[in-house]
Amino acid sequence: MYGLKSDLVCDLPSKHFSVEDYSKGVARWCPGCGDHAVLNNTQKLLKEKQLDPAKTVFVSGIGCSSRFPHYMDTYGFHGLHGRAFPVACGVKFRRPDLDVFVITGDGDCCSIGAGAWIHAIRYNMNMTVMLLNNEIYGLTKKQISPTSRIGTVSNTTPEGSIIPPINPIQTTLGVSNASFVAQTADWNPAHMYETIKAGFEHKGFSFIHVIQRCPIFQLSLGKELATNKDVMHYMEHEDGITVSEDIAKTFKHKLSHDPTDLSAARKLAMDTDKVFMGLFYRDENAPRYDEYGASNLGYTIEQKEAVLDAEFDKHAI
Amino acid sequence: MVDSVEVKEMPPEQNSKAVVIGEHIVEIVSDSGEGAQKCGQSFAAISAKMGNGVWTVEIIPAEIQPPARSRAGASGIRIRIGSKKITNTGNEADLVVALNEQVPYGRIDQKAYHEGTIMLIENKWRTDDSEYIRNQYSDALVDFKNRGYKVLEIPMEEECLKIVKNARKGKNMWVLGMLVFIYSRSIEKGEAQIRNIFRKKSDAIINSNIQLFHSGYDWAQENLDFQFDIPVIESDEELVVMSGNEALAMGVLASGMEVCSMYPITPATSASHLLAEIFSKSGGLIHQAEDEIAAIGFAIGASYAGKTAVTITSGPGIALKTEFLGLATMAEIPLVVIDVQRGGPSTGLPTKVEQGDLLAVLYGQPGAVPKIILAAATIEECFHFVILARKLAEAFRTPVYVLSDTNLATGQQPFPRPKIKKDWFAPPIDQSPWKEDVKPYQWDEKTGLSKRPIPGQAGGQHTVTGLAHNRNSQVSYIPEENQESSELRSRKFASFQKTLNPPIINGKEKGDLLIVGWGSTLGAIEEAVGLAQKEGIQVSSIHLRFMSPFQPGLDDIFKNFKQVMTIEINYSDNKDNPQFTSSSRRYSQLAWVLRARTLVDVDCYSNVEGQPLSPNRILGVIKNKLGIK
Incomplete structure (x- = not known):
């Protein structure tokens, strides 16, 4: 046909996925919410990586950001408040063929789900985790979250909060077997894209802390963070997360940080006056629980029958 | 002062000839960690392997190492052995082996012994360094004698020390040897049993235990002038013997499920121990989660993305899993939830039996959460119900609950060896x-x-x-x-x-009283009902396996009885106490549900003493209910 010789036709992928193939419905977050940027960048990444929507699972908990899976035309699991991690780990355990993403918020991850978060870091299963941290409870209308700064005025702290916040980066870096810890912000989509991409490419539990604005309940904080050039510090390293020169130029402050240096990473994380953008830590060799989960797949019914029969023999009279 | 001559009067026959009995109940009680349970389980296994009917119940203190020589520390096992099939723990024990004289009191408090019970007591305490202990010992022996027990002092420690340096390790096998003689058990089967239980240990350990076993046997043969035999009625049927938790584990393997996500909790955990062992060879994995909530979340995630998964827990775990259980129903994710019930509420009685989770499982979640609940009544059913649960979970796209309890979990029972079917195993996912x-x-x-x-x-x-x-x-x-x-x-x-079919009636279809039971009380209820029927009492029983939805036909069955009552091991208000009125009295759990379901004035007898119900106790309840003295 068309005069083409068949040996000149190369094999095309059976289907090419466009961004539209990954998106579903209209995201119902507030205008200006940082969640939109994460959604767009994630869909872009899936297209870039040509992930099969049928083999991609987004797991979330409860909160504004946890609506995320509903806007993806992949498989999704919008579960319980604070419980995204156990579900995601269960999904991945026996399904090495699935790409698993976890979307969680500061309340979902650092408050009600803190226990599961700690252990999910330790399990180090291959999944990409995005903590969308706006430092406030939005869905339940402005209560402090464990990441809210001291002095945050909310409906449950009318005189301002008094306990220092949890620092998700510091916490994650403090857990044994952490293997990928990075930070980005919703107002720098190019950096966010590179960060999500690096997280996806890492084989292990990729923890991405996304600092983001809540235009409704944290308006002034968001403005301050996004506009004060002295807050953001770009971490540079050949093994880190690299953005184009144009984007890099937008950072007033830069520093070199080796992502294999855990002590240095922890030290940076403790400096809460600054926001370090990029890769804090990566360990490609941390043991992975999903490899254990996939270690004995595919036994036949006959094989199982034999084990059961032998066990009955042991109990036989 | 008790002397050993006393027991010489007891044996009804010459020592060369064993007295034939139909059944006996044996208890071995000790401090924790002395191996009484291993001894008793072995004794039961040997008997089962000879073809006897067997039922064991573990006597477990709540602490790992309770104070030595205390009532609360009574640890051990009860074994009921018979010529025929044994279906429950029975009434009082006929023979007790006690490794000290204090632990029997824990059992005496529970009315576990009768006049004439033979008590074989470790005699080393008679010569203990402590005067206090020596006095305790002789006081107790006088007391036991006054209670009518036939007491015999046994030099267990002394004999064991001839073979091993530390008698604490191995005394249980010496006792096993003694019991094997007393009950005319097979020495070969005894040896084989020891080789099996110590299969992971060195030859030296195996040999020393076999030596102790023989020493116990020989000592008994030389020094005891009584012996029993519990003959076996020959059967061609191939049998297996295991505990309820082992049966659950094998049920999981047979169901083809490949993920068991759990968090350690008494008395459910041992199911996961066996499962871990057999899963590794058959393509399944145990996930020990960080907590009960994560355990079920992980199971739900695995089920959602693959073959149906199972989570195994007990009451406090069910409480924690509540929100996820609602989610699984709402999102229609197949899941098997095994609940090995223990005493509640709260931490309750972790090592004791109770059927206290029915209402929590049935109604625990907010909103409308319909579900399937199966309740195993025997160890055999523990096995088969897991297979059934997996299939139902997939066919009905729902969580399915399997209720077991401490009695079944730690008891041992022989049952026909299941004939493996290919369709038990879950097929690969679509x-x-x-x-x-x-x-x-x-x-x-x-x-x-x-x-x-x-x-x-x-x-x-x-x-x-x-x-x-x-x-x-x-x-x-x-x-x-x-x-x-x-x-x-x-x-x-x-x-x-x-x-579903209507439940089968045990007894006549009409009568004065219908007993309704569920779970591990099956054998005791049917034995008691049988005894009552022999006395001419018009009583029948049904035993429910499906707790939600119920089997159909309950209304039609209830109609033919003047009175209906449940017998359960959970809490109900005693209606004889004037403080409780008809408008305030709280019923036992199944009774509540049956009353609501059938609008019949279903009465109940239940208690939370943490013990299996004995047939005699149930017989008393039946007579009391019908005003029979």
């Missing part, structure tokens, strides 16, 4: 493309059933949610849609009930 026009919740109008798309099925993409949703799994706040989806989820269980 990864074929999803039919385009089929929705993720394509509820059948009549049955409420629908098929689930599994990740990997092209075209089946959707997001499951615990929020109210429509057929497309889209969040829906439309009033009619929530009403409709709730009803369709409920219809599945009405559809399931149509597949």
Whole structure:
């Protein structure tokens, strides 16, 4: 046909996925919410990586950001408040063929789900985790979250909060077997894209802390963070997360940080006056629980029958 | 002062000839860690392997190492052995081996012994360094004698020290040897049993235990002038013997499930121990989660993305899992939940029996959460119900609960060796493309059933949610849609009930009293009802296996009896106490549900003493209910 010789036709992928193939419905977050940027960048990444929507699972908990899976035309699991991690780990355990993403918020991850978060870091299963941290409870209308700064005025702290916040980066870096810890912000989509991409490419539990604005309940904080050039510090390293020169130029402050240096990473994380953008830590060799989960797949019914029969023999009279 | 001559009067026959008995109840009690349970389990296994009917119940203190020589520390095992099939723990014990004289008091408090019970007591305490202990010992022996027990002092420590340096390790095997002589058990089977239980240990350990076993046997042969035999009625049927928890573990393997996600909790955990061992060779894995909530979350995630998974827990775990249980029903994710019940509420009686989780499992979650609940009544059913639960979970796209309890969990019982069927095992998950026009919740109008798309099925993409949703799994706040989806989820269980038969009546179809039971009380209830029927009492019983939905036909059965009552091991108010009135009295758990279901004035007898119910006790309840002295 068309005069083409068949040996000149190369094999095309059976289907090419466009961004539209990954998106579903209209995201119902507030205008200006940082969640939109994460959604767009994630869909872009899936297209870039040509992930099969049928083999991609987004797991979330409860909160504004946890609506995320509903806007993806992949498989999704919008579960319980604070419980995204156990579900995601269960999904991945026996399904090495699935790409698993976890979307969680500061309340979902650092408050009600803190226990599961700690252990999910330790399990180090291959999944990409995005903590969308706006430092406030939005869905339940402005209560402090464990990441809210001291002095945050909310409906449950009318005189301002008094306990220092949890620092998700510091916490994650403090857990044994952490293997990928990075930070980005919703107002720098190019950096966010590179960060999500690096997280996806890492084989292990990729923890991405996304600092983001809540235009409704944290308006002034968001403005301050996004506009004060002295807050953001770009971490540079050949093994880190690299953005184009144009984007890099937008950072007033830069520093070199080796992502294999855990002590240095922890030290940076403790400096809460600054926001370090990029890769804090990566360990490609941390043991992975999903490899254990996939270690004995595919036994036949006959094989199982034999084990059961032998066990009955042991109990036989 | 008790002397050993006393016992010489007891044996009815010459020592060369064993007295033939139909059944006996033996208890071995000790401090924790002395191996009484291993001894008793071995004794039971040897007897079962000879073809005897056997039922064991462990006597477990709540602490790992309670104070030595104390009532509360009584640790051990009861073994009921008979010529015929044994279905329950029985009444009082006939023979007790006690490694000190204090632990029997824990059992005396529970009225476990009768006048004439033979008590074989470790005599080393008579010469203990402590005067206090020496006095305790001689006081207790006088007391035991006054209670009518036939006491015999046994030099267990002394004999063991001839073989090993530390008698604490191995005394249990010496006792086993003694019991094997007393009950004319097979020495070969005894040796084989020891080799089996110490199979992971060195030859030196095996040999020393076998030596101790022989020493116990020989000592008994030389020094005891009584011996029993419990002959076996020959049967061609091939049998297996195991505990309820072992049966659950083997049921999981036989069901083809490949993920068991659990968190350690008494008395459920040992099921996962055996499972871990056999799973590693058969393509399954145990996940020990960080907590009970994560355990079920992980199981739900695994089920959602693959073959149905199972989580095994007990009451406090069920309480923690509540929210996820609601989610699994709402999102229609197949799941098997095994609840090995213990005493509650709260931490309660972790090592004791109670059937106290029925209402929590049935009604624990907020909102309408219809479900399937199976209650195993025997160890054999522990095995088969897990296989059934997996199939039902998939067919009805729902969590299915299997209730067991401490009695079944730690007891040992022989049953016909199951004939393995290929269709027990879950087939590989469907990864074929999803039919385009089929929705993720394509509820059948009549049955409420629908098929689930599994990740990997092209075209089946959707997001499951615990929020109210429509057929497309889209969040829906439309009033009619929530009403409709709730009803369709409920219809599945009405559809399931149509597949069930009415319960079988044990006894006549008409009478003065119908006893309704569930769970591990089956054998004791039927034995008691049998005894009552022999006395001419018009009583029958039914035993429920399906707690939700109930088997059909209960109304028709109840109609033919003047009175109906449940007998259960959970709490109810005593109606004889004037403080409780007909408007305040709280019923036992099944009674509540039956009253609501059938509108029959169902009465109940129950207690929370943490002990198995004995046939005699149930017989007393029946007579009391019918005003028979």
